[in-house]
Amino acid sequence: MESRILQLLTVLSITATVISDTEIVAELGYPLEISSNFSIVEDEQVASSQWHLEGAAIIRIAFTTVTTIDERASLTNDNSLVLRDVTLADSGEYTLNIVTTKRSVDRKYVVQVLAAPTFEANAIPVIISEDETPQEIAECRATAGSKPYSIGWYDENGIPVANASDLQGSANVDDPELVDLRLTLAKVVDAFDDGKEYQCRLNNALGRTQELRVLLSISAYPKIYDFTSASRVTLLLGESRNLVCMATGVPEPTVVWTKDGQQIGEGVGDKEISVTASQYSMAGEYKCSAQNREGEDTKSLSIVVEGKPAITGADSLDNRTETVTMRPDDKKLTFACQATSVPVSTIRWTADDKDVEEVQGVVVNVPDRESITSYLNITSEHFLREKPISRVRCVASNKHGSDEKHFTMSVAAVRSSNIAIIVGIVLAVLIPVTVCLIFFFVVKKRRETGADEEAGKGLGFATCCEGSKVKSKELKEEDDGANGAHVKEVSEDGSVEEKKKLTENEEKAAENEAPKGEEENQEIDEAGQDGEENTEKPKKTKFKMPHPTRCCGRKKTITKECDMNDEEDCESVDKKTEDEEKDSGKGDTLGKVNEEAAK
Structure with a gap:
């Protein structure tokens, strides 16, 4: 068919035109369009056209019939070639042959398919080292790119900051015709580099420039750089002291103060606290802790509070x-x-x-x-x-x-309440004792009265106040007072003067008898003791028997003597006294007097 077309063109005397090679750069993976740069003149018709790559037909058309060898290929109205999704294999020499009713045209094109590398840039997290050696802080990678292309690092002012010698290139694993490049940014960093911006710039083989920005990620362990140098601080009671704790780190550390494990203050980056030794309990261990996500740094000191004594x-x-x-x-x-x-x-x-x-x-x-x-x-x-x-x-x-x-x-003075208690106790003791003593003396009195009645039955008394005549038998009376003692005996047939004298003596003895009672009783007791000590010598004992009478309101004591060693003698004395009382006619009077005394 082609030979017949050529023959036809020859017969028609059509002139063939050849256009020199044109270089075309195509990007891998993108469509490629090669322009025919052909236009039809008046009264001219295209008989056929076809495209070849390195002599191999891609697509052809004869009159209205289109034959496609490469499915990716297509023709435009002006016979330009469109090739989709070009690959590196699509690089080479392309030729176009067009035959019209008037002429034949051949055109040549050189196509180079280049790959634009994939491009990425990243910051490398860095922890600041204490030895101040350069560290890789960012990385820029270009993968599967066609030569020639380049990459480089620049700071925020556009100044290169990476050495070209640090550029590393290698063949792509999937397509050895492509190259991979890697460039790292390394420097000695400090806390101020954190967040700083850097740019990675790429110039590819297609003549385009790409740029990526990164922010550095710098971390630093907390470090306390300003702290009280002394590990032990002594404060006097009432004294104050400022404690400073300053720390660096990335990110900026939080500073916390604690006392004996209890938090007392907090700040960011630095924290100053004031300690006032208001009391001894302010003494203890004070610790400053600087913390961030990378770690912790601590320093501590001991505070001692001293002071003078307070009672x-x-x-x-x-x-x-x-x-x-x-x-x-x-x-x-x-x-x-x-x-x-x-x-x-x-x-x-x-x-x-x-x-x-x-x-x-x-x-x-x-x-x-x-x-x-x-x-x-x-x-x-x-x-x-x-x-x-x-x-x-x-x-x-x-x-x-x-x-x-x-x-x-x-x-201590005795309080009124104590006095009341003491008085109550005394009364509680004295009242029963007093009652007992009264009862004792009453009983004793009654017993003495009964004894007096028995002893005075045979005695006679003269009632001087009533003027009655009294017969009395031998009475012996002893007076131990200041005037001495005497005993007088009177016979029943004595004269009136003697009886009167006897009555007067009895009255005087009665007046002195009461205060002398105790002395006389003592004499009786002494006499009894003497009798016991000297048993060989009999002694008469005086019995004092007080008999209350109505002789001028006085008390009279009649004393009789008997031998204590001779019971019969004493019994005869008692009997005689009783008989004498009866004879004197005063027995009834004695009984009445005793009854009144008992009352």
Whole structure:
């Protein structure tokens, strides 16, 4: 068919035109269009056209019939070639042959298919090293690219920051005709490089430039660079001190202060705290901790709070003096003195400015962590003597100073409530005792009255007030008073003057008898004792028998004598006395008097 067309063209005397080679660059994977650069003149018709690659037909058309050898190929209205999805194999010389009714045209094209590499740039996370050596902080990769092409690193000002010698190239694994390139950015970094921008720039074989931006990711372990140099700080009570903790790190670390494990302050990057030694409990371990996602750095110090002694409760006392009350039943007095300080105080006791050892004082000390309690015991006799202890002093001291407390003594007064209790107790005891004593004396009186009645049956009494005449038999009366004692005997038939004289003597004896009763009883007892001691010598005992009478309101005592060693003698005396009482006619009077006395 082609030969026939050529023959036809020859017969028609058509001139053939050949156009020189034209270079065309095609990008791998994209469509390739090669223009025919052909236009039809007047009264001209295309008889046929066909495209070849390196002599191999791709597509042809004869009049209206189209023959496609490569399915990717197609022709436009002006006979230009369109080739989809070109590959590296599509590189080479392309020729176009067009035959018309008037002429024949041949055109040649050189096509080069190039691959634009895939391109990526990434920041490499970096932890800042302490040895300050360069570290790879970013990487730029170009894969499967056609030569020649290049890549490079630039800072934010467009200045190259990577050496060309660091560029690494290698053949692509899938297509050895392509090249892979890798360029890393390495430098010594610090915390200020974190987040800094860098650019990776690629120039490919197609003449295009690509650019990727990256932000560096720099991390750094926290590091405390400013801290109190001393590991131990001593503060006096009431003193203040600022503690500074400054740290670096990427990202910026959080700074936390703790005391004995309890958080007391927090900041970012740095944190300054103020410690005031307002009390001894402010002492302890203070730790600063700087933390971020990469780790933690810590530093610590110990704070010691010291101060002069302070005696508990002394400030609230007048003149720092406490009054100690001594009760009557106290055998000793105990004085207590508690002092708080760091270092712990030494306590010294004095009594009236003398050492307590001189008054046998006993001191007991009970130390604690920050305090000491001292007890002083002194027996009460030292406060009751002629020159008693009047003041006790407690002095607490350490290297920072001293404090003291005074004690004075007072004797406890019996309170009204105690008086009421004591009176109640006394009354509760005295009332039963008094009742018993009264009952005892009443019974005793009754017994004595009964004895007097028995003893006075045979006696006679003169009733001087009534003027009655009394007969009396031998009466013996003893007077132990200041005027002496005498006994007078009168016979029944005595004269009237003798009887009158007897009556007067009896009245006088009755007046002196009451105060002499106890003395006379004592004489009786002594007489009885003498009788027991001297049994060989019989002795008469005087019996005193008081008989209440109505003789001028006086009490009269009739005394009879008998031998105590001779029972019969005493019985005869009693009998005789009884008979005499009857004879005198006063028996009835005696009975009445005894009844009245009993009442």
